[in-house]
Amino acid sequence: MKIIKQVGIIFTVCWLSQLIANVLPFTFPASVIGMLFLFICLLTGLLKIEHIQEKSDFLLENMAFFFIPAGVSIMNYFEILKSSVVQLVIVCMVSTVITFAVTVYSVKWTMRLLDRRRK
Amino acid sequence: MQALYTSPYFGVTLSVIAFGIGVKLRQKTKSAICNPLVIAIVLVIGVLLCFKIPYDSYNIGGEIINMFLAPATACLAVSIYTRLSILKKYWLPILVGCTAGSLSSMTSVYVMCRLFGLETNLTMSILPKSVTTPIAVSVAEAHGGVVPVTVAAVIFTGILGSIMAPWLIRVLRVSDRVAAGLAIGASSHAVGTSKAIEIGEVEGAMSGLAIGICGIATVIFSMFI
Numbered sequence: 506m507k508i509i510k511q512v513g514i515i516f517t518v519c520w521l522s523q524l525i526a527n528v529l530p531f532t533f534p535a536s537v538i539g540m541l542f543l544f545i546c547l548l549t550g551l552l553k554i555e556h557i558q559e560k561s562d563f564l565l566e567n568m569a570f571f572f573i574p575a576g577v578s579i580m581n582y583f584e585i586l587k588s589s590v591v592q593l594v595i596v597c598m599v600s601t602v603i604t605f606a607v608t609v610y611s612v613k614w615t616m617r618l619l620d621r622r623r624k
Numbered sequence: 625m626q627a628l629y630t631s632p633y634f635g636v637t638l639s640v641i642a643f644g645i646g647v648k649l650r651q652k653t654k655s656a657i658c659n660p661l662v663i664a665i666v667l668v669i670g671v672l673l674c675f676k677i678p679y680d681s682y683n684i685g686g687e688i689i690n691m692f693l694a695p696a697t698a699c700l701a702v703s704i705y706t707r708l709s710i711l712k713k714y715w716l717p718i719l720v721g722c723t724a725g726s727l728s729s730m731t732s733v734y735v736m737c738r739l740f741g742l743e744t745n746l747t748m749s750i751l752p753k754s755v756t757t758p759i760a761v762s763v764a765e766a767h768g769g770v771v772p773v774t775v776a777a778v779i780f781t782g783i784l785g786s787i788m789a790p791w792l793i794r795v796l797r798v799s800d801r802v803a804a805g806l807a808i809g810a811s812s813h814a815v816g817t818s819k820a821i822e823i824g825e826v827e828g829a830m831s832g833l834a835i836g837i838c839g840i841a842t843v844i845f846s847m848f849i
Contacts, residue, residue: 519694534762537843539698540836547705554705561699564692568814569661571693572757572775573639574686576665579772580672581679585746586773592740593773597753597781600732604754604811605785605792608725608834612803615720 511560514552518543629677635685642667659783659815697758700836707829714802714830721803722834725810726841729754749773751849752842753781756813759839763846778813785812786819793823801826809834 522539546552646660672682730751737747749769752760757778764774789808798804808820809831821828
């Protein structure tokens with residue numbers, strides 16, 4: 506029963522966020538609304554972490570599994586990919602290095618600014 | 625023969641077995657290249673092609689698995705919530721780092737795709753490649769991207785990030801553990817985070833936080849495209 510209740514809570518959050526996503530005048534992913542919604546519920550104490558612990562551990566630990574069907578559907582797109590796979594790989598590699606470096610330096614500079622303020 | 629694979633149990637069972645093999649191989653080799661998800665995808669595609677089973681038959685079960693994606697994303701809230709104290713302590717560097725990281729990821733992808741003359745739908749597919757799969761998929765979908773390409777790009781980036789992270793930390797001489805953790809999470813989401821946890825506790829926690837926050841930042845930026 507405990508698990509069923511937890512599934513119920515999380516599915517209700519997802520269902521409500523889908524409704525919110527439909528009403529919003531701009532496109533915002535329902536899953537991210539669900540995440541913010543759940544976060545607010547936890548912050549305000551509306552939900553306690555114990556209410557969803559097991560179910561959320563199950564979902565987070567097995568996150569990768571849920572992407573198998575989405576990944577398998579790439580077999581329908583082999584034709585499109587064939588001509589541009591090299592470019593896509595280069596873009597991913599270069600962009601990963603850029604993202605890493607920009608994040609490192611922006612965090613460093615922010616910390617340095619904060620330190621200077623404190624002094 | 626057809627009855628064997630037109631049931632939803634077929635897709636689910638095949639996925640579970642393929643993933644089980646992937647997890648086992650990962651435990652044996654402990655290498656980032658042996659990503660259980662990649663192994664599972666390759667195995668499932670292999671089985672479908674070998675036995676000439678149509679994708680749509682597999683996907684009857686696949687859709688059931690897909691249904692858990694949104695709840696799994698929502699649960700990222702739990703992992704942010706459990707790190708609330710560290711979030712409060714470093715909120716400004718985290719916010720600045722994740723915003724700058726997400727923006728630089730999207731801009732660099734966009735500019736390079738333009739330089740290579742890639743089609744718009746491919747560009748939109750890989751634009752959110754640095755954030756966690758469920759969020760990346762939603763962003764790509766909203767802008768006409770090809771979802772499976774997004775999934776492939778996200779996993780590829782994640783593996784790449786987790787392999788390059790220790791090397792990048794050395795080359796860029798990152799002594800600050802908060803900065804290192806955030807950079808790993810911002811550039812390579814959950815796959816990178818598993819590496820960050822190996823590097824250290826602070827790095828792991830920061831990387832985990834960056835997954836959710838970069839995800840939200842990417843969604844917000846993508847609204848202006």
